[in-house]
Amino acid sequence: MTDVDTAQAVLGRRTTRPRWVTDGGLETDLIYHHGVDLPGFAAYPLLDSLEGRTLLSRYYTGFAHVASKAGAGLLLETPTWRASAGWVEALGGSRRDVRRINLESVIFLAGLAEILVSDGVSPGGAAGYDGSGHGPDVRVCGVLGPRGDGYVAGEPTSADEFGDYHWAQIAAFAQSGAARVTAYTLTTVAEAVGVVQAARAQGVAVAVSFTVETNGRLPDGTPLGEAIELLRLQAAPDDLLVNCAHPTHIAAALTPDDGWTEHVTGLRVNASRRSHAELDDAAELDEGDIGDLVSEHEKLAARLPRLDIVGGCCGTDVRHVAALWGVEA
Template identity: 30%
Template structure:
């Protein structure tokens, strides 16, 4: 199997997962941890089964379409501080990666590679950029988790739902020296600005210019696909913006955060906007975020060749 970086270079489309913890949150038979979310479910027989079912659903959709897929271990914001406060140690990170390797081994298909990623997230609220760390603090804070994910042998590290350039820069510094391919994924608003008000291209150029080994590329997540405003962007953006995990709803974050009701726009509208990002602008990594499930991923695979 090719490594993740080579696959990303040679493939026109790489799938990634749709919602995981957000789906589990709406399952009455599952109780998420208050700070570690879905990660401790790997130690619970029912929770482990539910997690595996969701991951394997996404994996099977990729296999049916003969497409590679990046599936990320449930390690988002499982950092040293939260682990200690919750009474866990760093073995939770290693065990989460081992769980994903089991998922990988259950469905081996030479035409559809599975890559195991490790997630990291912002220290504080992903929708409140004023709570973000500065670059120096972020490099130190996130370096601990990055080092342990790298040691666990993941294929890629994804820094996800980042609301400010300062914290993303510190993450990029720590990722630069870890020896593992990395992606940084921002939360943006409907004007294609990161939540700290920085235009997307400016943020990417700033980080690339400040880091010795920049990330493989950048993504956005927890946004609707139209938020990128692709038609208005400089072509330069899409040399580095290579992925999106999109919400099912076009509502903004203040309307969606903690919503009791599942908000979903028209699936076809979501899907066609996603596919346009791939076909016209070369955004290679496509997946879903809040409100999405297997139906959304399958729409992409069933319509990718339609024109």
């Protein structure tokens, strides 16, 4: 049985299917498969050149084909994981650049969405740019990353401070008409709360995504289930995901009676079984075993009754995401 057959068999047994395809490990794909230098792991500088925009368009189009073959919707998520104020300044920009970078990223993807729809790659319209009349099949979403490293929790910070930090980037997305903002690879509950509160204050839909270590705990040591419950008590997001971890790492957080699993609506998993520390030290890309990834992902998905969003993270590309959806890349 092929990877695609395995995914199709499990998807066929589920009472509901996920509805939304996301992309994969954008930065690792660009670095290791296309030889692009990304200081600070930042992909947004590619928006400044025709060559960079062409490369990004080809990247996202591959996932549009996956969505089309799977009969699913497509989340076009901006290449702005490192486009918050602190990271922009660290890469030689200024705080004034934050609004421009994030607005331009949404405009770029909105234009690509229209091309994909007109070419028949993805049916329907883009939320915020929707002219289809039958509901959005393509949504342009603004991406936030953590204030810090993403693999390390850093010094304790209040939710209010995190909200203030992310405010400018969220404001740009709110002004742009993006369907929502999604904060990926969060390492603490406080940062997740701050993001949700800042988004709510600006009237934009919001999703947050925690990352976990191999033991199913956030990098600050909080068990995933506890983090989800604490977040929901303080500031419940519209969607809740887990990303940048292998399915087995997320599964390590599961127990037979976990109620929090019904709140997880999305997975963007790593291809590799390695820990964050091991991935940081690796000199080469670990693309994992696609068959193993599909098998473990489906075991995990069976425990998540509201799983609605499926994509990839570090080490994954269009091949991995296609296999997770049971289609050919």
